[in-house]
Amino acid sequence: MSHARTRDAAADDKVPPDSTALLTIDLDALIANYDRLRELAAPAECAAVVKADAYGLGVTEVAPALWRAGCKTFFVATLPEAEELRALLPEAVIYVFSGLLPGTADIYRKADLRPVLNSAEEIREWAAQCSRYGEALPCAVHIDSGMNRLGLTAADVEAVSNNRELWSALSLSLVMSHLACADDASHAKNAAQRDIFDSLRARLPETRASLANSAGILLGADFVYDLVRPGIALYGGHPQRRGPNPFQPVVHLIGRILQ
């Protein structure tokens, strides 16, 4: 016996009558993924990347859930994202990848945000602003170890490395870099980037270090340093190209089958 129309009773139950589909975000799965990443990276601190509205899942729900689960440090891409996050999490440590755009220092200071400084010029500007405030405010420095997107080149590091006055004006709380090929665990570039990161950060004041995104955490203990910065794995994405996904799906979509 066949029917002209096949109804899916389960979907009909869950999808509101005036809708055709229902997308749900499973915050328990998000936290399970966070706990998994934290275990994998221990004893490093596990931060969370919540840029682009927490990868589209909704930062207003995602960030407080992570905070309640014990996440204390967050990364966003832009200053408006950081201001929105500050309103949600008054006590979190918040870093902004896009760094110190002209005229933004006062916003950073007022909302207690930390710029990720991407050039020698930005480091000089932050130091100058800190001197003006009379406060050595925290910041991160991003070293380009081979991603070729953002960060200090070897020449930039050279230009600022011995400038004591510069480094004493500010408070360097993190030195970081970003892996380009960590989704392929056998790629030679992973170890090469780690070596460049080590040799360049050795020329800067000693502080905490961070290299691994989600895929980098799966590369093992040599890549986790003091703090890890997962994004996609938190949200259930598979960070590597091969093998089963160790993380739980967070996004679920059910749709009605009309016919």
Ligand SMILES: *Cc1c(COP(=O)(O)O)cnc(C)c1O
């Ligand atoms: C987006 C981003 C991350 C997170 O990367 P995932 O691959 O999503 O884990 C980490 N660090 C930087 C600099 C980023 O831009």
